[in-house]
Amino acid sequence: MTAPLHEAHPSSPGRRLPDTQQGMRRRNLARVMHTVSAEGPLSRATVASRIGLTRAAVSTLVDELIRSGLLEELGPERPGRVGRPGSALTVSGRGPAGIGAEIGIDHLAVCAVDLRGVVRARAVRHCTNRGRAPQPVLGELTALVEQVVAEAALEGLWPTGLAVAVPGLVARDARTVVRAPNLDWHDIDLGALLPAELPLTVDNEANFGSLAELWLGDETPLDFLHVSAEIGIGGAVVVDGRLLRGTRGFAGELGHVPVRPEGPECACGGRGCLEQYAGEEAVLRAAGLTPGEDRVGLLAERAAQGDKDVLRALQGAGTALGVALTGAVNLLDPQTVVLGGALAALAPWLLPTLERELARRTAGAACAVAVSRLGSEGPLLGAAHSVVRAVLDDPAAVTGRM
Amino acid sequence: MTAPLHEAHPSSPGRRLPDTQQGMRRRNLARVMHTVSAEGPLSRATVASRIGLTRAAVSTLVDELIRSGLLEELGPERPGRVGRPGSALTVSGRGPAGIGAEIGIDHLAVCAVDLRGVVRARAVRHCTNRGRAPQPVLGELTALVEQVVAEAALEGLWPTGLAVAVPGLVARDARTVVRAPNLDWHDIDLGALLPAELPLTVDNEANFGSLAELWLGDETPLDFLHVSAEIGIGGAVVVDGRLLRGTRGFAGELGHVPVRPEGPECACGGRGCLEQYAGEEAVLRAAGLTPGEDRVGLLAERAAQGDKDVLRALQGAGTALGVALTGAVNLLDPQTVVLGGALAALAPWLLPTLERELARRTAGAACAVAVSRLGSEGPLLGAAHSVVRAVLDDPAAVTGRM
Known part of the structure; x- marks a missing residue:
C-alpha cells in the first residue's frame, strides 16, 4: 500500500482526524476555530448557525477554546439590541x-x-x-x-x-x-x-x-500552478486547496520540463529544460550580465531602463515559460497560473510573450496568469x-x- | 468558492458522506462492503476486527446489507471448529x-x-x-x-x-x-x-x-500517470487513488504537451504536440501507411514482421513520448507511468526509445513504466x-x- 500522495502536508489543512466521537469533537473544534478565524468577531449563535451545530454544542466547544487561549471574548456585542447580548468571539492574539x-x-x-x-x-x-x-x-x-x-x-x-x-x-x-x-x-x-x-x-x-498564495493571496483559487524563481525555477501544484506532493515529494518541478528537447544541457541530466531559458542565471547570461547578489533587482532595473539585451532575454524567458506552462496546463487544467517569488518582480517583461505563447498553443482555452502580491515574501x-x-x-x- | 477539483468522481470511491451519526452509519456500511469485497468470504467477527467495530455493531450493518441483497451468507464456516460457527459473508452475485x-x-x-x-x-x-x-x-x-x-x-x-x-x-x-x-x-x-x-x-x-487500471490492474500503485491512444493520445492522472480532474474537467491532456515547440501544427491550435508524433494517425503517416479500421493491429503486425518504416515510426513515437513524459514526471512525480489502450499492444516497439529518453532526462530518478494488461478493454x-x-x-x- 502506497502512502497517500495527495494527503495534506503534516502542517496544512485537511489532515484526517479519526472517524470516532472523539474525532468528531476534534473536527468540530477545528470548524469553530476556522469559522471565527475567517469571519470573526462572531457570537456563539452565529458560529452555531455557520457550522450547523446547536448553540449548546458550540458553547461547550468555545469554552474549551477560550480556556486554552485560542479564542478570546471581546465582551457583550451590540448592547442596544433586544434579548440576551452575545459576547463576540475572536481568535486570540496571544x-x-x-x-x-x-x-x-x-x-x-x-x-x-x-x-x-x-x-x-x-x-x-x-x-x-x-x-x-x-x-x-x-x-x-x-x-x-x-x-x-x-x-x-x-x-x-x-x-x-x-x-x-x-x-x-x-x-x-x-x-x-x-x-x-x-x-x-x-x-x-x-x-x-x-x-x-x-x-x-x-x-x-x-x-x-504556493501555500502562502493560497492562504493570503487575493482571491487565489483552490486550483492553481505556482511558478517562482530563485536561481532556478520552482513550481508547485495546488489542487482543491492542497499541495500535490508526488510519490517522493518532488512534484511541481516545472523547471525541468523540456522546452526544446535538444537544447542546452541542464544540471538535472536533461537537455533544454525550462530552467535553461527562464532561470535567473540563464536570463542574466542571455542578457550578457554577470550574476551578482541582487540578480532580480538588476534585471528589473535594466529592463525598466529599456536595456535591449535584458528585454530580449526576458522575452525569451517568457516564451520558454509559455511553452512549459502549455504542457502543465494541458496536464493539470488549473484555474490560474500564479507567478510568484522573483518572477513577480519581472512579470511586466515576462508576461507579454508568456501569455501570447500560452494563448496560441491552447486555442483560446488558455488559463489565466496572475502575479503574486507576496513575491519573494511568499x-x-x-x-x-x-x-x-x-x-x-x-x-x-x-x-x-x- | 470553487468546486473541489480533486474530489472523487460522482461514481468513484472516497466521496464524502456527511459528518453526522447517520453519515457515520453510511460510512460504516461502506467499510463492511469494501472489506468483504476485497477479502471475502469473511465471518462477521473477522469483518468486525478488520474495521475496528464491535461484533454487535457489525452484525446490525451486515443484516441490513443482506436484507438489501448486497451481501450473501454462504452458510456455517469451518463446522469442525470450537465455538458457535460463524457464517461466511460474500458480496452478492445478484x-x-x-x-x-x-x-x-x-x-x-x-x-x-x-x-x-x-x-x-x-x-x-x-x-x-x-x-x-x-x-x-x-x-x-x-x-x-x-x-x-x-x-x-x-x-x-x-x-x-x-x-x-x-x-x-x-x-x-x-x-x-x-x-x-x-x-x-x-x-x-x-x-x-x-x-x-x-x-x-x-x-x-x-x-x-485509468480507473480500470487502478481497480483491476496487477499491483497498480495509487499514484500513476496513464497514457493511452485511440487516434489521439489520452492521458489521465491518478493521485492517491483518485483522478485529478482539473478546473474544467480537462486534466490529463498529455497529447497536447509540446514536444518540439516549432513542430507540426496540431488541431488543438498548438504546434509540435505529442499527438503529432505518437498518435496512431501520426505513426501511420510516419510509416507511410494509410489509416484504416484496425490501425493498431496493422502497426503491430508490420512491426512484428520487422517492417523498417514502421519500426522507425514507432521509435520516433517512443522518443516523443519520453520527452512529454519527462515533463509530466517532473510535474507530478508519479510512482509509475502505465501505457494503456492501444499503446499497450505497441509497447514492445515503443518502450526502448521511450525509456531511454525518460532515463537520460531524469538522471536516474526516472519513473518506472508499466504496460497495462487491460489494454483497450480498460x-x-x-x-x-x-x-x-x-x-x-x-x-x-x-x-x-x-
Whole structure:
C-alpha cells in the first residue's frame, strides 16, 4: 500500500482526524476555530448557525477554546439590541504562534505569526549560503529562531512548531533535504541540526510559496500552478486547496520540463529544460550580465531602463515559460497560473510573450496568469502560516499544553 | 468558492458522506462492503476486527446489507471448529449491477458488471462513428444498453447506473461532451439522448481506462500517470487513488504537451504536440501507411514482421513520448507511468526509445513504466466498475430500492 500522495502536508489543512466521537469533537473544534478565524468577531449563535451545530454544542466547544487561549471574548456585542447580548468571539492574539524560517541562497529569515495571521516578530540575516556546509548555516538559523521566539514570548506567544523553507527537493519525511543544487546540499537531515524542542516541518520554498498564495493571496483559487524563481525555477501544484506532493515529494518541478528537447544541457541530466531559458542565471547570461547578489533587482532595473539585451532575454524567458506552462496546463487544467517569488518582480517583461505563447498553443482555452502580491515574501510567510493552520486544523493537539 | 477539483468522481470511491451519526452509519456500511469485497468470504467477527467495530455493531450493518441483497451468507464456516460457527459473508452475485458503455471511433460496446466485479453481459457493435451525428450513435448505444440490461435481469441483476466512456473532453457535469474532435462532436449533452431512468455518468475514455487500471490492474500503485491512444493520445492522472480532474474537467491532456515547440501544427491550435508524433494517425503517416479500421493491429503486425518504416515510426513515437513524459514526471512525480489502450499492444516497439529518453532526462530518478494488461478493454471496464464502486462506497444509496 502506497502512502497517500495527495494527503495534506503534516502542517496544512485537511489532515484526517479519526472517524470516532472523539474525532468528531476534534473536527468540530477545528470548524469553530476556522469559522471565527475567517469571519470573526462572531457570537456563539452565529458560529452555531455557520457550522450547523446547536448553540449548546458550540458553547461547550468555545469554552474549551477560550480556556486554552485560542479564542478570546471581546465582551457583550451590540448592547442596544433586544434579548440576551452575545459576547463576540475572536481568535486570540496571544498563545500559540507559528515560526517560519527560510534558507535562501543569499539570506536567512525567520518570523513568528500569531493565530490571527499577524507577523509579530521577524529577523533577517544576509549571507552567502551557496556552497556552505549545512552546520554553520543551520547554527545561524537556530540563533535567529531563538531571537524571534524570545521576542514573541515577550508578547505572550509560544511557538507550536517550526517550518523551514529550503531551495531544493525535500523528502516526504518533511525533514530531509534530498537535493539543493544551489546550496550544494545532498541528503541532509535538518531535524538533526535544528532545535529538537520544536516540531519541525521542512519543505521546498516553492511549496510554501504556493501555500502562502493560497492562504493570503487575493482571491487565489483552490486550483492553481505556482511558478517562482530563485536561481532556478520552482513550481508547485495546488489542487482543491492542497499541495500535490508526488510519490517522493518532488512534484511541481516545472523547471525541468523540456522546452526544446535538444537544447542546452541542464544540471538535472536533461537537455533544454525550462530552467535553461527562464532561470535567473540563464536570463542574466542571455542578457550578457554577470550574476551578482541582487540578480532580480538588476534585471528589473535594466529592463525598466529599456536595456535591449535584458528585454530580449526576458522575452525569451517568457516564451520558454509559455511553452512549459502549455504542457502543465494541458496536464493539470488549473484555474490560474500564479507567478510568484522573483518572477513577480519581472512579470511586466515576462508576461507579454508568456501569455501570447500560452494563448496560441491552447486555442483560446488558455488559463489565466496572475502575479503574486507576496513575491519573494511568499515562502517565509507560507512556512509560518503552515504552523498556524495546523493549530486551526486541530486545536485539540495544542490545547493540552496550556 | 470553487468546486473541489480533486474530489472523487460522482461514481468513484472516497466521496464524502456527511459528518453526522447517520453519515457515520453510511460510512460504516461502506467499510463492511469494501472489506468483504476485497477479502471475502469473511465471518462477521473477522469483518468486525478488520474495521475496528464491535461484533454487535457489525452484525446490525451486515443484516441490513443482506436484507438489501448486497451481501450473501454462504452458510456455517469451518463446522469442525470450537465455538458457535460463524457464517461466511460474500458480496452478492445478484442485485445491483453497473452498466458500462463505450463510444469508440469504430465501435460501440456495453457491459454489465455485478458487485463481485464479474462481467455478466456484454454487447459490441462495429460501426464507423467518425463524423456521425450524436443522435443515431446514441440511439444504437441505447439499444445495446437495453439488450445488456435485459440479459442481466435474467440473472437477477438490476442496474444502478450507466457510465459512458467517450473519446473527448467531458465537462465537470459528467454529462456534456465539450469536444470530441475525432467524432466531430461539440457541446453535446448525452443526458438528453440516453435513457433517463438510469443515473448517468459520462467521462473521458482515458479517465475510465485509468480507473480500470487502478481497480483491476496487477499491483497498480495509487499514484500513476496513464497514457493511452485511440487516434489521439489520452492521458489521465491518478493521485492517491483518485483522478485529478482539473478546473474544467480537462486534466490529463498529455497529447497536447509540446514536444518540439516549432513542430507540426496540431488541431488543438498548438504546434509540435505529442499527438503529432505518437498518435496512431501520426505513426501511420510516419510509416507511410494509410489509416484504416484496425490501425493498431496493422502497426503491430508490420512491426512484428520487422517492417523498417514502421519500426522507425514507432521509435520516433517512443522518443516523443519520453520527452512529454519527462515533463509530466517532473510535474507530478508519479510512482509509475502505465501505457494503456492501444499503446499497450505497441509497447514492445515503443518502450526502448521511450525509456531511454525518460532515463537520460531524469538522471536516474526516472519513473518506472508499466504496460497495462487491460489494454483497450480498460475504458469499458472502468466505466462499469465505476458504477459498482459507487455502490460499495455508499451502499445506503441503493438499499432503499430493494
